[in-house]
Ligand SMILES: *[C@@H]1O[C@H](CO)[C@@H](O)[C@H](O)[C@H]1NC(C)=O
Ligand SMILES: *[C@@H]1O[C@H](CO)[C@@H](O)[C@H](O)[C@H]1NC(C)=O
């Protein structure tokens with residue numbers, strides 16, 4: 047054995063959980079020459095089935111219709127290469143048309159906003175803003191197929207912009223940009239639009255991240271159901287937004303409540319490396335951690351969202367946290383001030399379940415979520431409060447979105463390095479997609 051130098055460090059490995067210890071390690075009969083140490087198996091659960099590889103734009107969302115059509119979004123608020131400039135053909139929502147190609151959806155025209163810089167309004171070149179066109183898609187962060195097989199597109203209205211000096215910033219939105227757009231998949235046309243007013247989608251703060259639906263006719267007087275949306279703002283105004291799909295009205299709840307805020311100095315480790323936050327990707331700090339302070343901590347709040355199979359409970363988790371929270375939806379629906387006090391008291395902290403981005407529910411009430419630090423998808427059972435690992439694979443780096451397909455499979459959009467992968471694994475215990483069973 048090589049002599050240890052003073053620059054080495056010792057690590058005592060004593061974790062005794064592995065059931066697959068090499069037989070030789072049990073053989074104490076004078077054989078300490080030939081043996082292997084137990085090691086992390088790194089793979090568990092059903093093998094990942096590859097569904098789609100993205101070689102071009104960076105996706106963050108996946109939605110699967112009842113007939114198996116698949117849609118992804120490519121957020122202009124996370125990558126300047128996802129921003130349509132009026133003529134570059136870039137789209138923020140696409141349909142997956144072959145195992146490695148995507149096509150603008152519903153149309154390239156709808157993905158090409160008409161402002162001076164396409165998705166960017168450059169009327170005041172010193173103060174660019176997101177284009178305020180209600181008829182176009184500006185910077186979409188999420189796509190979801192609801193229990194009635196309709197596609198919903200969640201537009202933040204906030205693209206990134208690159209200044210001449212290279213600085214990259216997330217622009218404020220303009221009214222008309224932040225919206226929830228419903229598309230009828232039988233005609234591929236828009237049937238509904240919820241435009242968020244500036245007091246709900248705060249122009250320089252709100253980042254509409256993900257959305258779930260409760261379509262029960264008795265939840266609002268309009269009878270068309272509601273949408274629940276996370277505001278993952280990186281500037282602190284986090285909360286949950288509720289939208290009435292009949293009247294188009296919307297309101298904010300849990301404003302800056304501890305359960306929607308990022309945890310301070312939260313540092314996840316992804317593929318073994320600490321993940322810090324770089325404020326201006328155009329000017330990443332040079333140097334290394336021995337010479338420079340950490341660039342920053344991930345500042346995103348409430349991000350992942352899932353609704354219980356019966357519609358009564360909303361689960362959510364901040365991006366910068368390993369905790370999972372829930373609240374009764376009945377209190378999110380009430381708009382009086384008294385409900386706010388009840389609401390904050392009714393928040394349930396389910397404890398640590400792994401750092402996640404997107405989440406999804408199945409018909410058995412199981413919540414699936416990424417455990418990005420363990421290259422895994424885990425399942426949380428609200429009935430028992432326990433979490434189990436569903437699948438682990440070194441190819442999983444960051445599970446952005448989970449989507450339950452009609453066939454009882456979980457599709458998971460993932461990654462930061464090309465090609466980005468869309469993988470599929472079966473749900474636990476033969477579960478299926480939630481609803482439309484609970485639709486009245
Ligand atoms: C260890 O393995 C080597 C190579 O297979 C063998 O020659 C040697 O006899 C083994 N030693 C013991 C103690 O079993
Ligand atoms: C938009 O992008 C295309 C392709 O990169 C480029 O040719 C065109 O000049 C750009 N337009 C503007 C207004 O920047």
Ligand SMILES: *[C@@H]1O[C@H](CO)[C@@H](O)[C@H](O)[C@H]1NC(C)=O
Pocket residue numbers: 209211212213329
């Ligand atoms: C680049 O220019 C913008 C707009 O003038 C300014 O806000 C920003 O601070 C500049 N970035 C750097 C690194 O100088």
Ligand SMILES: *[C@@H]1O[C@H](CO)[C@@H](O)[C@H](O)[C@H]1NC(C)=O
Pocket residue numbers: 262264265376486
């Ligand atoms: C809606 O109806 C279901 C039963 O169909 C009931 O369990 C639920 O409490 C009702 N919700 C509201 C908000 O009235």
Ligand SMILES: *[C@@H]1O[C@H](CO)[C@@H](O)[C@H](O)[C@H]1NC(C)=O
Pocket residue numbers: 333334336337
């Ligand atoms: C960190 O940067 C300093 C200054 O550039 C350099 O001397 C040092 O070797 C670097 N350390 C590592 C671990 O890269």
